[in-house]
Every structure is written in structure tokens, then in C-alpha cells.
Amino acid sequence: MFESLQERLGSILNGLTGRGALSEADVSAALREVRRALLEADVALDVVRSFTDRVREQAVGAAVLKSIKPGQMVVKIVHDELVAMLGEEGVPIDLNAPAPVVVMMVGLQGSGKTTTTAKIARRLTERQGKKVLMASLDTRRPAAQEQLRQLGEQTKVATLPIVAGQSPVDIARRAVQAAKLGGHDVVILDTAGRTHIDEPLMAEMAEIRTASNPHEILLVADSLTGQDAVNLARNFDERVGITGLVLTRMDGDGRGGAALSMRAVTGKPIKLIGTGEKMDALEEFYPKRIADRILGMGDIVSLVEKAAETIDAEKAAAMAKKMQSGKFDLNDLADQLGQMQKMGGMGGIMGMMPGMGKMKDQMAAAGLDDKMFRRQLAIISSMTKAERANPDILKHSRKKRIAAGSGTDAAEINKLLKMHRGMADMMKAMGGKGKGGGMMRGLM
Numbered sequence: 001m002f003e004s005l006q007e008r009l010g011s012i013l014n015g016l017t018g019r020g021a022l023s024e025a026d027v028s029a030a031l032r033e034v035r036r037a038l039l040e041a042d043v044a045l046d047v048v049r050s051f052t053d054r055v056r057e058q059a060v061g062a063a064v065l066k067s068i069k070p071g072q073m074v075v076k077i078v079h080d081e082l083v084a085m086l087g088e089e090g091v092p093i094d095l096n097a098p099a100p101v102v103v104m105m106v107g108l109q110g111s112g113k114t115t116t117t118a119k120i121a122r123r124l125t126e127r128q129g130k131k132v133l134m135a136s137l138d139t140r141r142p143a144a145q146e147q148l149r150q151l152g153e154q155t156k157v158a159t160l161p162i163v164a165g166q167s168p169v170d171i172a173r174r175a176v177q178a179a180k181l182g183g184h185d186v187v188i189l190d191t192a193g194r195t196h197i198d199e200p201l202m203a204e205m206a207e208i209r210t211a212s213n214p215h216e217i218l219l220v221a222d223s224l225t226g227q228d229a230v231n232l233a234r235n236f237d238e239r240v241g242i243t244g245l246v247l248t249r250m251d252g253d254g255r256g257g258a259a260l261s262m263r264a265v266t267g268k269p270i271k272l273i274g275t276g277e278k279m280d281a282l283e284e285f286y287p288k289r290i291a292d293r294i295l296g297m298g299d300i301v302s303l304v305e306k307a308a309e310t311i312d313a314e315k316a317a318a319m320a321k322k323m324q325s326g327k328f329d330l331n332d333l334a335d336q337l338g339q340m341q342k343m344g345g346m347g348g349i350m351g352m353m354p355g356m357g358k359m360k361d362q363m364a365a366a367g368l369d370d371k372m373f374r375r376q377l378a379i380i381s382s383m384t385k386a387e388r389a390n391p392d393i394l395k396h397s398r399k400k401r402i403a404a405g406s407g408t409d410a411a412e413i414n415k416l417l418k419m420h421r422g423m424a425d426m427m428k429a430m431g432g433k434g435k436g437g438g439m440m441r442g443l444m
């Protein structure tokens with residue numbers, strides 16, 4: 001899956017050789033390839049367009065990290081955007097509702113609905129210890145109910161006894177009733193499909209929905225579905241309202257664009273993927289893993305991540321040097337405060353250090369808390385560049401302006417200046433012998 005995308009992106013890498021910031025021309029050239037590759041992977045045109053627009057927005061003008069080639073930078077941006085588009089975190093089936101929780105499976109005929117129903121039932125039974133009941137609502141295909149019964153036997157999951165002549169809605173009601181009486185935690189309704197979307201199918205789904213009040217409505221779709229994927233997802237979502245997607249045949253050699261398209265069009269999470277015909281061939285969907293697979297360039301992504309870390313380290317070293325030379329201005333203080341917030345604020349930093357609980361209380365008592373740091377950052381960002389570089393020029397009128405701009409008062413500004421002066425002095429005194437090492441050192 002996605003081989004052509006990998007090949008194409010590979011050629012982007014060699015194409016971009018400039019340094020510094022990504023130019024519009026660089027990005028456009030790369031995105032032409034990305035666009036072509038996504039279309040070849042059967043991603044819907046609209047989806048491709050909005051995807052490349054977003055990448056372009058982020059990429060043009062983006063600084064290229066030292067030691068990274070522009071092409072690598074674009075790959076990283078494409079990767080992150082793919083992950084964002086596929087939905088960041090995996091989302092499990094939600095069973096947070098009074099039992100029996102009704103899960104309704106919808107989709108076209110042959111998409112793998114019945115197989116997936118049994119796979120999910122098996123998983124909930126074995127992994128979560130749930131008592132599950134499955135019911136086939138497919139009265140059109142004679143063998144459908146029997147197929148589910150057999151899968152139930154195979155997976156040791158209960159199925160609703162077959163009663164000839166009942167309508168799908170009747171079966172749905174009976175299933176929910178039986179689940180209530182039988183003390184089942186979950187009841188999974190395997191609805192009938194059609195070879196294509198039509199009005200009677202949608203009407204039937206809507207009716208079943210009303211009758212059974214499902215907590216989850218999962219659209220099962222074949223990942224090999226090409227350009228139809230968008231229509232399929234949009235129709236089911238608009239008419240029936242889906243809560244998630246299950247993509248089957250992810251083990252096949254399809255072009256895989258359906259995943260991107262359906263997620264993008266519905267905004268609903270891909271919850272699970274089917275990776276084979278066997279009952280255990282069902283996996284959670286991890287957007288990052290899939291994006292890595294799409295790009296096949298995990299090493300480049302981690303290379304860029306590492307470069308970003310190195311930049312942080314270099315910045316820290318430069319800061320330490322600055323501190324020791326006594327040139328620690330308010331810009332640097334703001335940097336340090338920002339860094340601290342990135343590390344999860346006071347609580348985060350203290351949490352990383354053993355035995356710091358008591359210290360944290362003492363600091364809180366002295367008013368040294370995250371709120372204060374945030375106010376201090378606000379004060380500094382209300383200053384002009386000149387003021388930050390040289391706090392000595394801060395006289396009464398300037399302070400008044402800054403207080404108004406940051407929603408603080410002169411006393412608080414004075415407190416900040418005093419703290420900064422103390423830190424700068426201390427750092428100067430430490431200069432030479434100490435290894436520098438950031439604000440926490442100065443504070444403790």
C-alpha cells in the first residue's frame with residue numbers, strides 16, 4: 001500500500017537543495033508531486049486540494065533547521081499534516097452508556113460487515129470481558145443470518161436466534177430486548193447492505209436507528225474503495241449519522257486513499273482496521289503509524305525531530321554562556337519562562353525531580369507559581385525590544401504603559417525586575433565556575 005507515494009516523495013528529497021527558509025517555488029514543486037501521488041492513491045480530489053493547501057500554508061517561509069535539507073523539512077510537514085488529517089490519536093469503540101450498549105454496523109454489501117461484527121464481538125469478549133450478543137438484520141440475503149450464526153459459534157459469542165419472516169426493525173427490537181433480558185453488556189446489529197447506496201437502504205438504516213437507539217454507528221468500508229469512498233461516507237453520515245469508521249482489507253495492496261478521504265469528509269474517527277479474513281485480524285487504528293506507512297519515511301521524520309531537539313540544546317548552551325557573561329536580559333528571562341512552561345510549568349519540573357514535593361509547597365507559599373510566571377511573561381511581552389534588552393530604562397511612565405498592556409501593576413513589574421536583577425547578578429557571580437544551566441539553578 002502507498003508504494004507510489006513513497007517513490008514520489010523520494011524524488012522530492014533530491015529535488016530540493018536550497019538552504020534557509022522554504023521558498024514558494026520549492027514548496028510548490030514538492031507539492032505537485034505530493035498531489036499527484038495522493039490522487040494516484042485514490043484520495044478524493046477535494047481532500048487532496050485542502051490537504052496540499054494546508055501543507056503549503058505551513059511550509060512556505062518555514063525555517064529549515066540547520067543540518068536538514070528543505071526536502072526533508074517538507075516531508076516532515078507532510079507527515080505531521082497526514083497525522084493531523086488521520087486524526088492524531090486512536091479512538092476506541094465507546095461503550096460508555098447504560099447496558100446493553102447498542103452498536104450498529106452499516107455499510108455496503110461485501111464490505112466486510114459481518115466479518116467485522118464477529119471480530120469486534122470476539123475482541124470485546126476476550127479482551128474486555130464483555131458479554132456480547134450479535135444479531136443479523138440482513139433479511140435480504142438468505143444466507144446472511146446463518147453466516148453470522150456460524151461466526152458466533154466459531155468465536156463463542158452468542159447470536160440472536162433466527163426467526164423467519166421478521167423485518168429488520170423487528171429483529172433490531174428483539175435483539176435489544178433479548179440483550180436486556182440476557183444481561184448482555186453489548187449488542188451488535190449487523191445490518192443488510194446493498195451493492196450501492198440507494199434510498200430504500202438509507203431509509204431502512206434510519207428506521208433501525210430509531211428503533212434501537214445505537215450508541216455507536218460504525219461504517220464498515222472496504223479500503224480498496226476508490227473514488228466512491230467519499231460519496232459512501234458522506235451519504236451514510238448525512239442520512240444515518242455515523243460515529244466512526246472501520247476500514248477493511250487494509251492487508252490488500254490497494255492504494256489506500258479511502259482512509260484519508262473518508263476521515264476528511266466525515267470528520268469521524270477511523271476506529272479499527274481489518275487486516276485479514278481471520279477472526280483476530282482486527283487492529284486499532286494509529287494515525288501516526290499509518291502516516292509513517294504512507295510516507296515510508298519514518299527515519300526522515302525522526303531526523304527532523306532530532307534536529308529540532310538539537311536546536312533546543314544549542315539554544316540552551318548559548319543561554320548558559322550569556323548568563324555567565326552577565327548579559328542576561330529580559331528577552332532571555334522570557335525565553336526561560338517559556339521553556340519552563342513547555343516542560344509543564346512548575347509542577348511538571350518539580351515532578352521530574354525526586355523529593356521535590358516539599359520544595360514545591362514552599363515555593364507556592366512564596367507566591368512562585370505558574371500563574372505568576374504567566375503574568376511575568378505577559379509583562380515582558382508588553383515591553384518594547386529596547387526595554388527588554390535594557391531594563392534600566394524602565395521609568396515610571398513606561399511601567400505605567402506596561403502595566404496597562406499586561407493587566408498588572410507597577411508593584412508586580414518591580415517584583416519582576418528585582419527578580420531578574422537578582423538572577424543576573426547571581427549568574428554573573430557563578431560565571432566561570434558553574435556550568436550555567438537555566439533558571440531553576442538560579443532560583444534554588
Ligand code: GDP
Nearest residue numbers: 109110111112113114115248249274275276277
Ligand atoms: P458483508 O457483506 O459486508 O457482511 O461482508 P463479509 O463480512 O461477508 O465479507 C466479505 C468477504 O471479505 C469475506 O470473504 C471476508 O472474509 C472478507 N473480509 C472481510 N474483512 C476482511 C479484511 O480485513 N481483509 C481481508 N483480506 N478480507 C476481509
